[in-house]
Structures are given as C-alpha cells and as structure tokens.
Amino acid sequence: MTSVVKRSAHAVSGVAGRLSAGVRVTPSFLIVGAQRCGTTSLYRALAQHPLVLKPTLRKGVHYFDVAYERGPEWYRAHFPLAATARRLARRYGVRPLAFESAPYYLFHPHALTRAAHDLPGVKLVVLVRDPVERAYSAHTHEYARGFEPEPSFERAVDLEQERLAGTTEHLTRNPYAVSHAHRHHAYLARGRYAEQLARAEALVGRDRILVVDSGRFFADPEPAYDRVLEFLGLPRLGDPVFDRHNARPRPAPLPASLRADLNERFAMWDHRLELWLGTRPSWRP
Numbered sequence: 001m002t003s004v005v006k007r008s009a010h011a012v013s014g015v016a017g018r019l020s021a022g023v024r025v026t027p028s029f030l031i032v033g034a035q036r037c038g039t040t041s042l043y044r045a046l047a048q049h050p051l052v053l054k055p056t057l058r059k060g061v062h063y064f065d066v067a068y069e070r071g072p073e074w075y076r077a078h079f080p081l082a083a084t085a086r087r088l089a090r091r092y093g094v095r096p097l098a099f100e101s102a103p104y105y106l107f108h109p110h111a112l113t114r115a116a117h118d119l120p121g122v123k124l125v126v127l128v129r130d131p132v133e134r135a136y137s138a139h140t141h142e143y144a145r146g147f148e149p150e151p152s153f154e155r156a157v158d159l160e161q162e163r164l165a166g167t168t169e170h171l172t173r174n175p176y177a178v179s180h181a182h183r184h185h186a187y188l189a190r191g192r193y194a195e196q197l198a199r200a201e202a203l204v205g206r207d208r209i210l211v212v213d214s215g216r217f218f219a220d221p222e223p224a225y226d227r228v229l230e231f232l233g234l235p236r237l238g239d240p241v242f243d244r245h246n247a248r249p250r251p252a253p254l255p256a257s258l259r260a261d262l263n264e265r266f267a268m269w270d271h272r273l274e275l276w277l278g279t280r281p282s283w284r285p
Contacts, residue, residue, distance in 0.1 A: 021076035025085050028097040029123040033106030036137040037127040038214040041244055043101040048240040053080045053098040060102035064111040069176045106196050109172045116203040129214040130283035131191025132262045138187055140248050147184040194272035215282030
C-alpha cells in the first residue's frame, strides 16, 4: 500500500474511531521501551494471542509522549470496540487486554506520568538489552531513517551531551513541546535503564512493572513470553511465532576500545538493573 493510500486510510479510520471513542477499550498494559531492545518482536508475539487487543492503526500511538494535546478521544480512537472485547470475554472466560508499544514512553519526562494518571492500574513491560549494543543499534537506525546526520557513532556519542543539554528541562517546562535531539540522539542516556525504571516505579509501583532481558528473550523466547503472560494474568493460548523485527546491518564492527569505554560507563547502571532482573544482565558475564 502506498504512503498516500495509507495516510488516507488512517485518516478515515481515525475519524470513525473518534466518533465511536466512547465505546472503545483503552490499554491495560503498555510496552514502554527501551528503544532497539526487541519491543517490536514482543509486540508481534503478543498480538498473536487471542485475548490481546492491539491498536487498530499502528503499533505505537505515541499519545503520551508527542501527541497528548490531541486528547483522550483521539487516543481511544486507536483501539478496538468494547463489543469486540465482550465477545472475546464470553468465548474464553477471561477479559481481553488492549495494549500498545511505544519505546519513547520510558524515556520521555511526561509520558509515564500521563499514562499512570489516564490509565489507572496500567501495567508496564520494559525490555532491556546490552546498552552499548543498544546505543550502536539506535545510531544505525536513526542514521538510516535520516534523523541522524552524523555517520560516525563515536562522533555522535561525543556530541550527545551537547545535543541533549537542557532538553529534558525544556520538555518538562513545556508539556506539549517536542525535541528532535531528545527523541533521536539519546544514545547513552536511554541505556541508563535503572534510572528510568526508578521513575516508573515511583509512578505505578514495582509490582506493575515487568523487566525482560532481551538477550534471554531472543535466545529462548518461550520462558520470557510465558513470564509476560503470567504478569498480565493471561492464559497460554496457542503457540506464537517468534521472529526478530527491525534488525539493521551494522556499517562496521564497534571498535574494541570504544566498547570497553562504554562498558565501563554503564557498569553502575547495569549493576542497579540486577534488582529488577533478579540476576545479572545477560551481557554482563
């Protein structure tokens, strides 16, 4: 489908959704990040479950980070009808759960505060990955999409502090503002997972947050998938197909000296992550 046709279809569907917003479900859980940690792969696996209701238009609505000014009816318009949920509940004897996946939610200064307020009882699923690999993958991804003009990952890392200076404060003071650098150039900042999880815990409580090690998820997806279902209170129905999505080839291997430097920078944050995982992260032998 061409981009023009897609935009037209989304516009028509969006109008219809807003007109019926009052009879649509809202998410019971959110995959909130982290970026380049397998969120799309987990989203696709969960979307195969008959009691999991994905958004009608796109994986991530991005309401709580960059579209909050559009209002709750606009947000509801992206989700299935409540009648659909009732039919599924009658068939399976379990209430289905709607969700979306938007990895900027974990990092944006307002997103989780808004989600906790607007979706009482919402649960959060967070995927984490070797933060050095995550940063390098994010740079490759942003450069390929045209959001990063600097082809050198090492140079982009050197520029990060300057690029991000004041962006969090600006977004905090101006609730509907957007920041290109904050969203697309936070290569190291997004890898400080424990810092972001502490903020999430203060908003929803630790019992409503599940942290999944992406390295273990990709190596052996079944146990990780079952943990997610248990966390959500859903029965295992069927056998999903597990695939990796959105992987991009690297332009070159990461220099060993740069990897060692970044590993050291993340050591403290990875150690703090052990409290969330219950074990050492898979990338820290």
